[in-house]
Amino acid sequence: xxxxxxxxxxxxxxxxxxxxMGQCPACKAWNTFVEEPTVPKNSRGAKxxxxxxxxxxxxxxxxxxxxxxxxxxxxxxxxxRVLGGGIVKGSLVLVGGDPGIGKSTLLLQMCxxxxxxxxPLLYISGEESLQQIKMRAQRLGDFEKDMMMLxxxxxxxxxxxxxxxxxxxxxxxxxQTMYRQEIASAPGSVxxxxxxxxxxxxxAKGLDITIFIxxxxxxxxxxxxxxxxxxxVDTVLYFEGDRHASYRLLRAVKNRFGSTNEIGVFEMGGGGxxxxxNPSEYMLNGRPQEASGSVVSCAMEGTRPILIxxxxxxxxxxxxxxxxxxxxxxxxxxxxxxxVLEKRLGLPLDNCDCYVNIAGGMRLNEPAIDLAIVCAIIxxxxxxxxxxxxxxxxxxxxxxxxxxxxxxxQRVAEAKKLGFSMCLVPQVNLKNVSGISGITVxxxxxxxxxxxYIKG
Numbered sequence: 001x002x003x004x005x006x007x008x009x010x011x012x013x014x015x016x017x018x019x020x021m022g023q024c025p026a027c028k029a030w031n032t033f034v035e036e037p038t039v040p041k042n043s044r045g046a047k048x049x050x051x052x053x054x055x056x057x058x059x060x061x062x063x064x065x066x067x068x069x070x071x072x073x074x075x076x077x078x079x080x081r082v083l084g085g086g087i088v089k090g091s092l093v094l095v096g097g098d099p100g101i102g103k104s105t106l107l108l109q110m111c112x113x114x115x116x117x118x119x120p121l122l123y124i125s126g127e128e129s130l131q132q133i134k135m136r137a138q139r140l141g142d143f144e145k146d147m148m149m150l151x152x153x154x155x156x157x158x159x160x161x162x163x164x165x166x167x168x169x170x171x172x173x174x175x176q177t178m179y180r181q182e183i184a185s186a187p188g189s190v191x192x193x194x195x196x197x198x199x200x201x202x203x204a205k206g207l208d209i210t211i212f213i214x215x216x217x218x219x220x221x222x223x224x225x226x227x228x229x230x231x232x233v234d235t236v237l238y239f240e241g242d243r244h245a246s247y248r249l250l251r252a253v254k255n256r257f258g259s260t261n262e263i264g265v266f267e268m269g270g271g272g273x274x275x276x277x278n279p280s281e282y283m284l285n286g287r288p289q290e291a292s293g294s295v296v297s298c299a300m301e302g303t304r305p306i307l308i309x310x311x312x313x314x315x316x317x318x319x320x321x322x323x324x325x326x327x328x329x330x331x332x333x334x335x336x337x338x339x340v341l342e343k344r345l346g347l348p349l350d351n352c353d354c355y356v357n358i359a360g361g362m363r364l365n366e367p368a369i370d371l372a373i374v375c376a377i378i379x380x381x382x383x384x385x386x387x388x389x390x391x392x393x394x395x396x397x398x399x400x401x402x403x404x405x406x407x408x409x410q411r412v413a414e415a416k417k418l419g420f421s422m423c424l425v426p427q428v429n430l431k432n433v434s435g436i437s438g439i440t441v442x443x444x445x446x447x448x449x450x451x452x453y454i455k456g
Contacts, residue, residue, distance in 0.1 A: 072119065095215065107212055173214040310376045395426070
């Protein structure tokens with residue numbers, strides 16, 4: 001039996017070292033090295049033969065032909081949107097999210113719809129028994145056609161089963177439960193996760209099958225294990241949202257076959273996840289009427305415009321240092337916009353607490369919501385309400401100017417569809433929406449112009 005040795009791995013990038021180091025020399029992260037035992041291989045295996053080396057001939061770029069391969073539609077429109085139009089054959093997809101957020105539920109619903117199309121499926125679970133999977137499947141609905149299931153954590157057995165049955169789509173739930181006997185460390189460790197992902201990647205590319213991997217996340221909200229896991233896969237999907245709330249957001253943070261700006265919106269119910277085809281409507285659901293500090297804006301998530309409510313609460317502070325809080329947007333961006341209001345409009349906000357919130361649980365960093373944040377802060381400070389039929393968007397600069405944003409026509413069309421009568425846009429974007437009728441579009445060039453549209 002080979003003698004095990006101790007090595008240190010970086011949890012961020014997977015860098016291997018013979019000794020512990022405070023900072024990783026590869027990714028420059030601090031305090032990320034963990035100690036794990038490994039078993040060195042006795043030999044590196046047989047070398048490639050001269051015949052194999054001779055057969056490996058490079059191909060010129062001009063000789064490569066592009067043939068569009070049809071994608072497999074999952075039957076869940078929101079999931080297809082995030083994947084870039086469907087499942088690409090031979091891809092490796094990582095699905096991460098908080099415990100109980102609905103990762104396994106979403107993938108099992110996908111399996112149910114694909115099974116109806118007679119797509120060969122294999123669901124491999126290392127966390128649940130076959131009876132538990134059956135109970136969850138019955139809650140989601142009847143499976144008209146069967147799919148294959150396997151409860152196993154030994155990666156060698158998993159690899160053998162996949163090579164034997166050759167399904168089109170494989171679900172691994174989860175990667176942290178898989179292990180190889182040659183590696184002495186526990187399942188879920190850096191070396192085990194890295195080795196398991198490498199084996200699954202070879203299966204996906206070699207057999208031209210699609211593999212979905214469920215990944216646990218840490219308390220910081222990132223996938224547990226080395227960051228090399230996210231580098232190896234083709235697509236990384238994150239399921240976001242409060243698991244105690246009903247709505248979920250599916251976001252792609254990496255996608256080699258599509259855009260990373262698309263999101264999918266779902267609602268969790270007793271029968272599983274249902275799609276929310278009009279997220280703007282549910283984001284504005286319950287919006288107060290004639291209340292100060294409430295302004296509607298439009299953000300773009302990929303090609304989809306989403307109307308959101310920006311709320312602000314400004315009140316006098318009882319402490320020497322005022323408190324500032326931002327939920328759903330960048331905290332430093334809110335401080336910057338408040339400084340612009342103090343300098344350009346003369347608002348005395350230095351002795352006021354300020355709380356800014358994006359209603360509905362959305363997380364946005366788009367500069368187009370700057371104008372709505374500024375208007376909400378002014379509305380709350382002056383205790384004046386903005387008309388509930390008014391929507392605004394635009395980036396605010398340090399000199400108080402309102403700068404241009406992209407996809408203005410789509411934003412205005414979405415506002416018109418939901419019944420808004422007035423839209424405040426950057427002055428330079430006014431020419432882009434001249435052909436839209438049924439809604440009053442007004443150009444704004446500076447934050448001083450916002451004061452004209454707050455009721456008093």
